[in-house]
Amino acid sequence: MADKTILITGGAGYIGSHTNALFCERGYETIILDNLVYGHKECVLGGKFIQGDISDAELLDKIFTENKIDAVVHFAAFAYVGESVSNPSKYYNNNVANTITLLDAMVRHGVRNFIFSSTCATYGVPPKMPITEGTEQKPINPYGASKLMVERVAKDYAAAYGIKFCIFRYFNAAGADPQCRIGEWHNPETHIIPLVLDAAIGRREAISIFGTDYPTKDGTCVRDYIHVADLADAHLRAYEHLASGGECQFLNLGTMKGISIRELICVAKKVTGVDFAVKEAGRRAGDPPELVGSMEKARAVLGWTPVHSDIEEIVSHAWAWHKKLYGGLK
Secondary structure (H helix, E strand, C coil), X not given: CCCCEEEEECCCCHHHXXXXXXXXXXXXXXXXXXXXXXXXXXXXXXXXEEECCCCCHHHHHHHHHHCCEEEEEECCCCCCHHXXXXXXXXXXXXXXXXXXXXXXXXXXXXXXXXXEEEEHHHHCCCCCCCECCCCCCCCCCHHHHHHHHHHXXXXXXXXXXXXXXXXXXXXXXXXXXXXXXXCCCCCCCCCHHHHHHHHHHCCCCEEEEECCCCCCCCCXXXXXXXXXXXXXXXXXXXXXXXXXXXXXXXXXXXXXXXEEHHHHHHHHHHHHCCCCEEEEECCCCCCCCEECECCHHHHHHHCCCCCXXXXXXXXXXXXXXXXXXXXXXX
């Protein structure tokens, strides 16, 4: 496999670093391109690291010229929903325009395999669960809209230039490397599990529940948490699918299990052994009551099934990493 080099953009970030580690463990050569705006070089556990930006067409030409790239796994994107509303220019320029720069470089250099991180945010507020790939896509914020635009661009590039793609619509990425080498490390942090663990470890006074009157099993939002190691496995399977001549695909990555915020907090208290404070607040604008994804198509096409789907295991891995990162209870 050493003659197969994979370019991983955003490979120093949360999901990218776990995917890079898995590719390296399976014997692939990788090149990690990351501008380190949100990524961490310490999380790159193998491959060749290049600090740079996908907006730099000259750098992309250099990478593609000097290396035999067989596929691009594209994680480099901004992903803060609230920020996308207040600063949509940042999101459309980086997530859409810069991705077009990357795709154009691929076309120039004859690289055809493209694996892209989209999001369940492209579905907006779906009418029923679980969400399938056929659910209408109606994003309600610029972040989701930017990802949907790239989906359309990829489809058009496939028709015109022969790009072969696998596009993943993630649900809630969670957990950490089971060996506790890497994990979630955002600044600012917006994901619910590390925020809850911040309360457990003493980095925040309490965790707030935003909305307790949703039409769900206990009044709080319900989400589908997918272990980051399972996401990495899906990306490896997607590459192998495309490399063996497989067709272009749009695939949801979820577990089909809905966990409420109250349930998640109870699990976190059990795992950590800390009875941290919980506050209740009003709903936040734009939070759908429930987001649970079907995995049937991903299972049928890629043979992919999550192996770390138990929420207690997900929180346990996240807690081990959180303690390593922040040095134990304050």
